[in-house]
Amino acid sequence: MFDKLEQINERPSPFQYYTNEELWTNDYTSSKMLEYHLNESIDVASRNRNFINRSVDWIVAHFGVNKDTAIVDFGCGPGLYTIALAERGARVTGIDFSENSIKYARNAASRRDLNIDYVMRNYLEFQTDKTFDLILMIMCDFCALSPDQRATLLSKFRSLMKPGSALLLDVYSLKAFDKKEESATYEFNQLNGFWSDEDYYCFVNIFKYDKEKVVLDKYTIFEPSRERLIFNWLQYYDVDTLDREFKQKGLSIKETFLNVAGDPFSPESEEFAVVAMRS
Ligand SMILES: C[S@@+](CC[C@H](N)C(=O)[O-])C[C@H]1O[C@@H](n2cnc3c(N)ncnc32)[C@H](O)[C@@H]1O
Numbered sequence: 001m002f003d004k005l006e007q008i009n010e011r012p013s014p015f016q017y018y019t020n021e022e023l024w025t026n027d028y029t030s031s032k033m034l035e036y037h038l039n040e041s042i043d044v045a046s047r048n049r050n051f052i053n054r055s056v057d058w059i060v061a062h063f064g065v066n067k068d069t070a071i072v073d074f075g076c077g078p079g080l081y082t083i084a085l086a087e088r089g090a091r092v093t094g095i096d097f098s099e100n101s102i103k104y105a106r107n108a109a110s111r112r113d114l115n116i117d118y119v120m121r122n123y124l125e126f127q128t129d130k131t132f133d134l135i136l137m138i139m140c141d142f143c144a145l146s147p148d149q150r151a152t153l154l155s156k157f158r159s160l161m162k163p164g165s166a167l168l169l170d171v172y173s174l175k176a177f178d179k180k181e182e183s184a185t186y187e188f189n190q191l192n193g194f195w196s197d198e199d200y201y202c203f204v205n206i207f208k209y210d211k212e213k214v215v216l217d218k219y220t221i222f223e224p225s226r227e228r229l230i231f232n233w234l235q236y237y238d239v240d241t242l243d244r245e246f247k248q249k250g251l252s253i254k255e256t257f258l259n260v261a262g263d264p265f266s267p268e269s270e271e272f273a274v275v276a277m278r279s
Pocket of ligand 1: 020024037045046047074076077078080081095097098101121122123124137139141
């Protein structure tokens, strides 16, 4: 028991283990995630419907989206942005490794007679000869990637862009990092049965890495017949640090906003969004 508790409370080094695939593609948790995505009034997995409508209106106006605009959405989930952008006439590609989400997105597009290219795969491995006018990565998914994965992705973004193309993504800010606190708790059927349809005990350890500006939510889940570990990493940024990371891969930040709906940037906000172009 003591050894097990020590393991549960063990602090790994930043991004030492990566379990995102388990979180998003496990049949049970991804179906729970889909429920969150499709709940139009909450900001879990996807933002609320009102925000998404505002965001799509802003994207269309800000980037001059028309029928010639090629857009790719990395981590498109069930297609809440891809469908709305295709309805505005754009040529849209959506990439996601969640089978549940991509199936939902494909059905929703076909019900609306929209021709959207949905690719079910790990976006770190996405390959194409095409270039895009606009690349999207929405809901701070960039922050969940390790430094190596982010480097891979930024190189990929650059290779998919031509002069004049833009990248729009959002990240968590250092204000949000400051508000995080370390903790160690456990709960029966934590998150209302999110992790399993069987009963379970879930230990949640939150670790802060002050130097790296990284937070880990570590979940150790005990069901009657299995034990699972989920590592949910998040990197927090200020604009300069993000811009330095972009510049190393030939991209540079041109505009900053509060969010992907184009509200004015505030240094007090817990998130911010950037538009980057090839440097
Ligand atoms: C926080 S959700 C955001 C979904 C969508 N962008 C939105 O705002 O409605 C992140 C999405 O990225 C997907 N995802 C995470 N890592 C991925 C990867 N390596 N390859 C493909 N999809 C990934 C997840 O399946 C999930 O649908």
